[in-house]
Amino acid sequence: MNTPALALRDSSTMVRRQLKRLIRYPSMTVQLIITPVILLLLFVYVFGGTLGAGLGGGRDTYVDYVLPGILLMAAATAATGTAVMVATDMTEGIIARFRTMRISRASVLTGHVVGSVVQQLLGMAVLVGIAFAIGFNPNATAVEWLAATGLLTLFILAITWLSVALGMKSPTPEAASNAPMPLILLPFLGSGFVPTDSMPTAIRWFAEYQPFTPxxxxxxxxxLGTPIGNSAAIATAWCAGIAVLSYLWAKNTFNKA
Structure with missing residues (x-):
């Protein structure tokens, strides 16, 4: 069997390891799915009437507006779990054990990344399903749904590689649980919950130029058919840049460990 085939086999083994870990410890998986759902319900049913009125509608208008922000927050929340799992592997000796085995070094990180991406996509599917149940009313075509899914997948990939790198740099799992926390705040400091033009000047400047807003x-x-402008190109560039830089950071850290 050639080297690429061996790497693919080892990577699939590591992905199965991560997926089995999600089944073995369901509380973390449930928490990562339930927390965004609770936030969605909170903002729609508690704040949605007032905030939706500010957008020229009501709760139905606000659930349409707020869902993208909750989706990105869900990915940022899941990044915390990924960082903790990576830090746990790094500090409990399993990585040292893997190094003594004839397996592809890249497969260890690939397992964490692919397993986390699968988990997050499933969590987002649940979140979108709940949004439909409470009034989400998109007008997207099949192509637009595919484009949105592709961008979200690219974002998940970028944020997952970043969480892997943060997990490897953290001295303990407890420290790793705090490292991705600032990412959870970015939807609030962007256009996730209210339009940026309603913010004070300094905050609006940050909100318009931080990566989550585009x-x-x-x-x-x-x-929803709202104007996109150059946001798609900027969003793709941010996701690709974060993914590449985080991958290189994670790879370099892993090779030095």
Missing amino acids: IMETVRGLL
């Missing part, structure tokens, strides 16, 4: 605006535009 991603949310692109997803919102694809699903």
Whole structure:
């Protein structure tokens, strides 16, 4: 069997390891799915009437507006779990054991990344299903749904590689649980919950130029038909840049460990 085939086999084994870990410890998986759902229900049913009125509608208008922000927050929340799992592997000696075995070094990180991406996509599917149940009403075509899904997948890939790198740099799993926390705040400091033009000047400047805002605006535009402008190109560039830099950081850290 040639080297690429061996790497693919080892990577599939590591992916199965991560998926089995999600089954073995369902509380973390449930928490990562339930937390965004609770936030969605909270913002729609508690704040949605007032915030939706500010958008020229009501709760039905607000659930359409807020869903992209909750989707990105869900991915940022899941990044915390990924960082913890990576830090646990790094500190409990399993990585040292893997190094003594004839397996592809890249497969260890690939298992974490692919397993996390699968988990997050399933979580997002549940979140979108709940949104439909409470009034989400997109007008997207099949192509636009595919484009939105592709962008969200690229974002998940980028945020997962970043969480893997943060997990490897953290001295303990407890420290790793705090490292991705600032990512959870970015939808609030962007266009995730209210339009940026309603914010004070300094905050509005940050909100318009941070990476999450063009991603949310692109997803919102694809699903609801709102103007996208150059947000799609900017969002893709941010996701690709974060993914590449985080991959290189994670790979370099893993090789030095």
